Amino acid sequence: MASVVPTVPVRRGEQVRPLPSGKGEVEDISFIDHRGSETTIEQFIDRSFTDGFIVLHRGSIVVEEYRNRMTSSTLHLSQSVAKSIVATTAGALIGRGEIDPTDPMERFAPRLQGTAYEGAQLQDVLDMRSGVQFSEDYLDPASDVSALDRASGWKPGGEGDATCVPEFIRRLVTDRPHGGAFSYRSIETEAIALVLEAVSGLRLSELVSHEVWSRIGAEHDASFTVDRSGHALADGGFNATLRDYARFGQMHLDMGEVEGNRVVAADWIAQCRTGDNGVFQGIYRDRFPNGAYRNQFWMEDLSTGAYSARGVFGQQIHIDPSTNVVIVKLSSWPLPSMDDLGVDTYTMMRAITGHFSGA
Secondary structure, eight states, X not given: OTTTSOEEEEOOOSOOOOOOBOSOOOTTOEEEOTTSOEEEHHHHHHHTTEEEEEEEETTEEEEEEEOTTOOTTOOEEOTTHHHHHHHHHHHHHHHTTSOOXXXXXXXXXXXXXXXXXXXXXXXXXXXXXXXXXXXXXXXXXXXXXXXXXHHHTSSOOOTTOOSSHHHHHHTOOBSSOTTOSOOOOTHHXXXXXXXXXXXXXXXXXXXXXXXXXXXXXXXXXXXXXXXXXXXXXXXXXXXXXHHHHHHHHHHHHTTTEETTEESXXXXXXHHTTOOOGGGOOTHHHHHOTTOEEETTEEESOTTTOOEEEEETTTEEEEEETTTTEEEEEEEOOSSSOOHHHHHHHHHHHHHHHHHHHTO
């Protein structure tokens, strides 16, 4: 991404968390895909535009594969996985009592006064339950998310476009009361970023480094893409290596600790593993009837306790506490959303976790 748009570094810490090699080959595990055909993990990895794939069991690598010239030191764009990383940074501040998630957004960030986010609780926005109007149609150039791409510098801007993300936020309006049903909108994470920067006095890249990236034992510096004002794209502009994404997932699996050091409060991590299915409406409820969304993480099935950070074009960090498994898949799908591949990815992950549970 650094060869395409401006980026800023997210520095790692001095200590690297080791990821030893373990036992438990998974490539030959088979599952039934959306077509009703039996396929192996290796076959699915081959046909699903995979760039990097890693599975950890009890903190050890059981499989690690790279495609399409990606290497162990390549930074890969995370798309909306970035939302979960930014939210986890918020979780660190919430856990220490520096932010009360039930307070209104403008209490923390005065620049949100008079915007559509005024009166929304921070928790409303973490759970994507604000009343802000925003259309998330990736293929429609007239949609709000396409306008956000132009404001962020990902796409060329034109006459009338916002010149940066904070300006774009000031143009938004509400279409319902805050605190209603879940509605997926990328702009929510950008508002969270303004809160985090106001509370900490740091730019988002510095804060994510200080609170998370320097403390999970990352092996490489990460990065954020930035707009013309220097605003880091919180909802999708984070870049990191495959193993470091796995280390982030392992920190979540370990209830917010890394080698005995607290990164995020355990009770905040526990919140990410549950949610309110009653407010989980629309197409997402159709896909995941027993699912939920909490703290910018997805739960496919609340009964399992597993949860994921997900991004368009096939990015995924899956965390399954019941089997001590972390799965990361980085991809370059030809389209932002491909339902068949999305369904098969979840089926594949269930096959892997089932293998380690003995199911």
